[in-house]
Amino acid sequence: DVKVTQSSRYLVKRTGEKVFLECVQDMDHENMFWYRQDPGLGLRLIYFSYDVKMKEKGDIPEGYSVSREKKERFSLILESASTNQTSMYLCASSFDRGYEQYFGPGTRLTVT
Amino acid sequence: GESVGLHLPTLSVQEGDNSIINCAYSNSASDYFIWYKQESGKGPQFIIDIRSNMDKRQGQRVTVLLNKTVKHLSLQIAATQPGDSAVYFCAEIHPYGGATNKLIFGTGTLLAVQP
Numbered sequence: 128d129v130k131v132t133q134s135s136r137y138l139v140k141r142t143g144e145k146v147f148l149e150c151v152q153d154m155d156h157e158n159m160f161w162y163r164q165d166p167g168l169g170l171r172l173i174y175f176s177y178d179v180k181m182k183e184k185g186d187i188p189e190g191y192s193v194s195r196e197k198k199e200r201f202s203l204i205l206e207s208a209s210t211n212q213t214s215m216y217l218c219a220s221s222f223d224r225g226y227e228q229y230f231g232p233g234t235r236l237t238v239t
Numbered sequence: 240g241e242s243v244g245l246h247l248p249t250l251s252v253q254e255g256d257n258s259i260i261n262c263a264y265s266n267s268a269s270d271y272f273i274w275y276k277q278e279s280g281k282g283p284q285f286i287i288d289i290r291s292n293m294d295k296r297q298g299q300r301v302t303v304l305l306n307k308t309v310k311h312l313s314l315q316i317a318a319t320q321p322g323d324s325a326v327y328f329c330a331e332i333h334p335y336g337g338a339t340n341k342l343i344f345g346t347g348t349l350l351a352v353q354p
Contacts, residue, residue: 131282166247167247167346168346169328169344169345169346169347170283170328170344172341172342175341185341217282217283219282226271226273226288226332227273227285227288228285228342229285230275230282230283230284231282232280232281232282233280233281233282
């Protein structure tokens, strides 16, 4: 079975802190994705990567950056956390150009 | 519990009944569709997919129907069980070009199964 793991299930940070969210997949997938999920807004794509060291902006990249130094790991970085970044963050990976994405359990981030 | 189910349309069904969850998609050029299930506290889980050259696809207890004329997708769950209670999302693939396609998610429907 494909396994996508995220470093934390719950995280509380203060405004202005730098935040790292880590995602690891064990299926040698080329593609990895970061989404945020908010009530009433569904899942929105922040960034994605289709290869090591490659990254592409999604629909809402502002305030975020990403890093993909190894194929299995995709990190989401909040350079200076703000309260409007309080959300559920979901990581996903896929083998075939974005078809059938496999999701991690999510990290619920609260910024106070 | 997680708040993903807030503000969502809700379908309430009796255990053992069939459920039909509907989804309208936006792009007539989308060529692939997926249904995901998200249980409380978990990430979305793949249920079934369908390509645009098909009208119907069946899985175990689930059937997806695609009507391209009206850009409508439905998920039918037979003999609904309490374990089916979750938020269900449809997603469409836009032919994005480049190395990776882009999934566009609907906002979801909360399925509540009454015992």
